[in-house]
Amino acid sequence: xxxxxxxxxxxxxxxxxxxALCLFLSAIEYMIPKPVPFLRVGIANLPVLICLDLLPVPxxxxxxxxxxxxxxxxxxxxxxxxxxxxAVGSLASAFSMLFFRRLCGRHISLIGVGILGAxxxxxxxxxxxxxxxxxxxxxLIAPPFIALGTITAAALGAFAERFASRSRWLAAARExx
Amino acid sequence: MKHRKLGxxxxxxxTPGALLAAGALLFPAxxxxxxxxLRALQIVIVTSLNALTGRRVRPxxxxxxxxxxVLFNLAIPTxxxxxxxxxxxxxxxxxxxGLSKATVMIGLIALxxxxxxxxxxxxxxxxxxxxxxFYYFELIMSQSRRIDRKDIxxxxxxxxxxxxxxxxxxxxxxxxxVRSTLKGIxxxxxxxxxxxxxxxxxxxxxxxxxxx
Amino acid sequence: MKxxxxxxxxVLIALLAIGGFSLYAYAGRAGAGEVVIEASGAxxxxxxxxxxxxxxxxxxxxxxxxxKDGSAAVVDSPCPDKLCVHMPAxxxxxxxxxxxxxxxxxxxRGTSGExxxxxxx
Numbered sequence: 001x002x003x004x005x006x007x008x009x010x011x012x013x014x015x016x017x018x019x020a021l022c023l024f025l026s027a028i029e030y031m032i033p034k035p036v037p038f039l040r041v042g043i044a045n046l047p048v049l050i051c052l053d054l055l056p057v058p059x060x061x062x063x064x065x066x067x068x069x070x071x072x073x074x075x076x077x078x079x080x081x082x083x084x085x086x087a088v089g090s091l092a093s094a095f096s097m098l099f100f101r102r103l104c105g106r107h108i109s110l111i112g113v114g115i116l117g118a119x120x121x122x123x124x125x126x127x128x129x130x131x132x133x134x135x136x137x138x139x140l141i142a143p144p145f146i147a148l149g150t151i152t153a154a155a156l157g158a159f160a161e162r163f164a165s166r167s168r169w170l171a172a173a174r175e176x177x
Numbered sequence: 178m179k180h181r182k183l184g185x186x187x188x189x190x191x192t193p194g195a196l197l198a199a200g201a202l203l204f205p206a207x208x209x210x211x212x213x214x215l216r217a218l219q220i221v222i223v224t225s226l227n228a229l230t231g232r233r234v235r236p237x238x239x240x241x242x243x244x245x246x247v248l249f250n251l252a253i254p255t256x257x258x259x260x261x262x263x264x265x266x267x268x269x270x271x272x273x274x275g276l277s278k279a280t281v282m283i284g285l286i287a288l289x290x291x292x293x294x295x296x297x298x299x300x301x302x303x304x305x306x307x308x309x310x311f312y313y314f315e316l317i318m319s320q321s322r323r324i325d326r327k328d329i330x331x332x333x334x335x336x337x338x339x340x341x342x343x344x345x346x347x348x349x350x351x352x353x354x355v356r357s358t359l360k361g362i363x364x365x366x367x368x369x370x371x372x373x374x375x376x377x378x379x380x381x382x383x384x385x386x387x388x389x
Numbered sequence: 390m391k392x393x394x395x396x397x398x399x400v401l402i403a404l405l406a407i408g409g410f411s412l413y414a415y416a417g418r419a420g421a422g423e424v425v426i427e428a429s430g431a432x433x434x435x436x437x438x439x440x441x442x443x444x445x446x447x448x449x450x451x452x453x454x455x456x457k458d459g460s461a462a463v464v465d466s467p468c469p470d471k472l473c474v475h476m477p478a479x480x481x482x483x484x485x486x487x488x489x490x491x492x493x494x495x496x497x498r499g500t501s502g503e504x505x506x507x508x509x510x
Contacts, residue, residue, distance in 0.1 A: 016306055017341055020313030021333075024321070066310050069299075073307070076232070076293045079200055080285035104395045112396035115403050123406070133278045135271075136436070137252035142410040150403040163330050169337040254423065254434040266434055 010176050015059050018047040019066030026071050041152050042118070044071070048094060049110050049160040052101045054173060064094040081132055085125055093121035110164070114157030115150055122149040184230035190361025193297035199365040200292020206376045207284040213273070213387045215375040216280045222372055223287040232290055239286075243279040250275030273387075316340045422482055424461045426454055428493040437461065437480065437497060447491030454495055466491055 026044040044067060051060055068087045072078040077086075097117035100108060122145060130138035164170060187196065203223075210216045228234045256270025298304035317340055324332045357365075422437040428445040435441060437459055444451040450467035460480035463473040466488045473488035485496035 012306065013309070013341075016309040017313050017337070019306075019310040020317055020340075021337070023310070023314045024317045027318070062306075066307065069307060070310060070314070073293060073297060076290035077286060078197075078293050079204060079289040081282055082286060083289070100395070100399075107393050108395035108399070109391070109393050111392065112399035115396075115399040119399075119403055119406055133246050133282055134249040135253060135274060135278075137249040139410065139414040140249075140252055142414050143407050146403070146410060147407050150400075150407070154400075163333070166330055167334045167337075169334045169341070172338070253436060255436065255439070256433060258432040258434055266432070268434055 007176075011055065011059060012062075014051075014055070014173060014176065015062050015066065018051055018063045019070055021047040022063070022067035023070045023074060026067075026074075042149075042156060045090075045093065045114075045117075045156060046160055046163070048090075048097070049114060049157065050164055050167075050170065052097060052110075052113065053164075054170070057098055060098060061094060064090050084132075085128060088128055089121040089125045092124040093117035096120040109157065110160040111154050111157035114153040114160065118149040118153030119146065122146050182229070183226070184232075186364065187230060187361065188294075190358045191365055192357045192361075193294040195357045195362060195365055196294055197292050197297060199369050200288055202369050203288055203292075203372050204285075206373050207281060207288060210376050210379060212375075212379045213276050213280060215379050216277075216284060219372055219375050220280060220284045220287055223284065223291055226368065227287060227290050230291070239283045242286075243276075243283055246279040246282060247272065247275035250278065313340055421459070422480075422497050422499055424454070424456055424495065424497055426493065426495050428452065428491070445493055447488070447493050449491045452488050452491050452493040454493075461495060461497065462486070463488060463493075463495060466493070 022044045025046055029041055029043050048060070048064055048067070051063055055063070068090050071086055072083045077083050097113045100116050101113050126138055126142050126145065130136065207216065207219060210219065224234055251267055251271045254266045254268045254271055255274070256268040258266045258268055259272070260267050298308055317336055320336045320339060424435045424437055426433040426443070426445055428447050433443065433445060435443065435456055437456065440457050442453055442455045442464070444453050452466040453464045455462055455464045460478035462478035463476065463486050466473050468488050468490035473486055476486045479486055479495070479497050482497050482499045485494065487494045
């Protein structure tokens with residue numbers, strides 16, 4: 001079916017909305033008081049999980065790009081290492097999630113996808129931390145960091161599954177794409 | 178965000194792009210700086226500028242980040258042992274590396290905060306997309322009071338439907354001028370020069386206060 | 390919440406990754422051992438797996454210790470007979486090299502303190 005311009009415009013509009021949702025969830029996560037400053041739940045990844053099935057690959061990546069840039073612009077971290085960590089983590093997670101979702105189809109749910117995405121993302125970020133700021137000491141927190149990331153990713157994936165099945169907005173969006 | 182005098186001035190006389198360019202020019206001044214004391218000075222300068230332009234400056238956050246980075250580096254002892262704390266020898270080499278990395282990290286964060294203004298738009302359709310995304314973001318934020326904790330999915334859903342329906346053409350509210358004025362450019366140039374002074378000093382006087 | 394087949398696989402992969410990282414961080418690389426140099430009342434510690442040359446000062450002058458490829462050796466010292474320079478490189482916890490005239494003592498130990506170290510035969 002030929003994509004007409006209006007259909008692309010509506011899809012891009014969807015991308016913009018999903019990007020905005022990422023930023024909104026980032027803001028929420030920022031405001032939740034955390035016992036340990038480095039603890040990241042990553043609820044900003046929820047829109048990415050949701051749109052894995054909804055949009056073609058380039059548009060999913062566009063959502064991720066909006067998430068990365070939006071967070072950097074709003075948080076004022078574009079020129080710093082924080083941006084690099086965010087970009088590497090989000091892109092690693094997005095590529096791996098897309099890959100496994102397309103590869104395994106019905107045999108994997110958003111829980112598994114989220115877990116694998118987190119695994120790739122956190123490993124890349126650990127390596128980056130080792131190179132840029134922590135030195136060899138980075139590996140000392142690798143096991144709990146990965147473990148925590150796996151748990152939060154599984155929880156997020158479960159939430160995403162529930163959202164996907166119950167959301168009326170998403171059902172309407174599926175009609176568009 | 179309170180707009181202090183410098184902030185108001187820059188808002189009126191410099192485009193977001195000019196600000197970003199100034200930041201980019203200061204980027205190497207941080208990375209090339211080898212002396213820790215001088216780099217700390219540069220951080221103080223940029224942070225003061227941030228405070229003057231009305232941005233929230235949180236030194237506590239900087240300290241936490243610095244402490245974390247230094248601690249991680251101290252975990253692998255390297256160099257002369259300065260003192261042993263709870264059985265872990267704290268070494269000079271590890272401390273220096275840790276402080277060096279921490280100051281670079283914090284410096285770049287402070288620099289980033291200075292050079293980015295929230296109305297920065299990338300050129301082309303990408304900038305338009307980001308603009309639209311920010312517009313939706315503001316719409317969502319304005320509806321965020323309606324989130325019911327007992328029905329998170331439902332409330333997010335409702336907000337999304339509302340926002341999407343209400344999305345007219347993005348108004349692109351930019352109070353920034355289309356072009357920077359001479360006064361603005363001169364001000365930014367002054368900022369860049371001031372920040373390059375410590376680097377030049379360290380290159381000319383090759384005996385730093387406390388170098389890596 | 391229905392878990393599907395590959396979900397379990399994902400969990401397994403994650404567990405393997407955690408285990409792998411644990412081995413690497415706590416028993417492997419980070420546990421590779423340290424070189425401790427003592428001279429002039431001070432102590433220097435370096436990881437055994439980081440190649441470097443360090444000079445420590447004793448009463449006679451500077452003794453140079455080199456760490457390379459997981460072992461440490463004294464490459465030069467201002468002592469008269471240079472016994473320390475001819476001693477073989479050390480790499481296992483418990484081994485040591487000493488330059489008595491310059492009062493420099495180099496030894497290898499397991500990371501973070503004197504644990505029960507492996508004794509090799």
